[in-house]
Amino acid sequence: LVPVFLWFLLEEMFVSAITVLAIAGLTDFLDGYLARKLNQTTKLGKLLDPVADRLYIFATLLALSATGYVPWWLAGLVILRDLLMLISLPVLASVGHRTLPVHYLGKASTFALLYAFPLLLMGKIFTEAAFIITPAAWAFALWGVALYWWSGFVYLWQLVLLIREQRQDSTNVNVSKKGV
Numbered sequence: 001l002v003p004v005f006l007w008f009l010l011e012e013m014f015v016s017a018i019t020v021l022a023i024a025g026l027t028d029f030l031d032g033y034l035a036r037k038l039n040q041t042t043k044l045g046k047l048l049d050p051v052a053d054r055l056y057i058f059a060t061l062l063a064l065s066a067t068g069y070v071p072w073w074l075a076g077l078v079i080l081r082d083l084l085m086l087i088s089l090p091v092l093a094s095v096g097h098r099t100l101p102v103h104y105l106g107k108a109s110t111f112a113l114l115y116a117f118p119l120l121l122m123g124k125i126f127t128e129a130a131f132i133i134t135p136a137a138w139a140f141a142l143w144g145v146a147l148y149w150w151s152g153f154v155y156l157w158q159l160v161l162l163i164r165e166q167r168q169d170s171t172n173v174n175v176s177k178k179g180v
Contacts, residue, residue, distance in 0.1 A: 001020050001023065001024040001027075001056075002024070002055060002056055002059045002060070004020050005017055005020040005021055005024065005059075005060065005063070006059060006063050008020060009063050009064075009067060009121075010063075010067075014121065014125045015125075017121065018118045018121055018122055018125070021060065021114075021117055021118040021121070022118050024056060024114075025114035025115065025117075025118070028049075028052070028053065028056070028114065029111070029114075031049070032049060032107075046099065046102075047098065047099060050099070050102070050106075053110050054082055056114070057078060057082075057110070057113055057114075057117075058078075058079065058082065060117050061074065061075040061078055061079070061117075062075060064117065064120065064121065069120060069121055069124050070117075070120050070141075074141060074145065077145050077148075077149075078113070078145060078148060081148050081149050081152045084152060084156075085152055085155065088155075088156060088159055091159060091163070092159055092162075095159075095162045095163055095166045096166070097162060100155050100158045100159065100162075101158065103151055103154050103155065103158075105147055105150055105151035105154055106151040106154075106155070108147050108151075109144050109145075109146075109147035109148040109150070109151050110144075110148075111144075112140045112141075112143045112144030112147060113140070113141070113144035113145070113148065115140045115144075116137055116138075116140035116141035116144050119133055119134075119136055119137030119140060120134075120137040120138075120141060122137070123137050
C-alpha cells in the first residue's frame with residue numbers, strides 16, 4: 001500500500017491517504033498477530049515483515065517530509081537509526097545470523113510510529129481538530145522515535161552478546177582440540 005499512499009498524498013487526496021495509512025498499519029498488526037496466534041509464522045515472514053515495516057516507515061516519512069507535513073529532523077532520526085542497523089548486518093552475518101530475535105521494544109516503536117504518521121497528517125488537514133490531534137500525534141511520534149532508538153541499542157547489544165558467544169565457543173573448541 002506504500003505506492004497507493006504516496007499517490008494519494010501527492011494528488012492531495014488527504015482523506016484517502018490517511019485511510020490507506022491507517023489500513024496499512026492495522027493490517028500489519030493483524031498479520032503478525034494472526035500468524036503468531038495461529039502458529040503460522042515462517043522464516044520468510046520473519047525476514048520480510050521487518051523489511052516491509054522499514055519500507056513503509058521510510059517511504060511515509062520521506063513523503064511527509066518532502067511535502068512539509070512533518071519536519072525533516074523527524075525523518076532524519078528514524079533513517080539514521082535504520083542506517084545504523086543496516087551497517088550492523090554484515091557483522092550479524094559474520095556470526096552466522098540473518099536476523100536478530102524481535103524485541104517488544106521494536107514492536108512498540110513501530111506501533112507508535114505507524115499511529116503517528118496518519119495522526120500527523122490529520123493534524124495538518126483537519127485544522128479545526130488540530131488542537132486535539134496534533135499533541136496526540138506528536139506524543140506517538142516522539143515516543144516512537146525514542147523507542148525506535150532504544151530498540152536499536154537493544155538489537156546492537158544482542159549482536160554484541162552473539163559475538164561474545166561465538167568467541168567463547170571458538171575458544172572452547174580450540175581448548176578441547178589441544179586436550180585431545
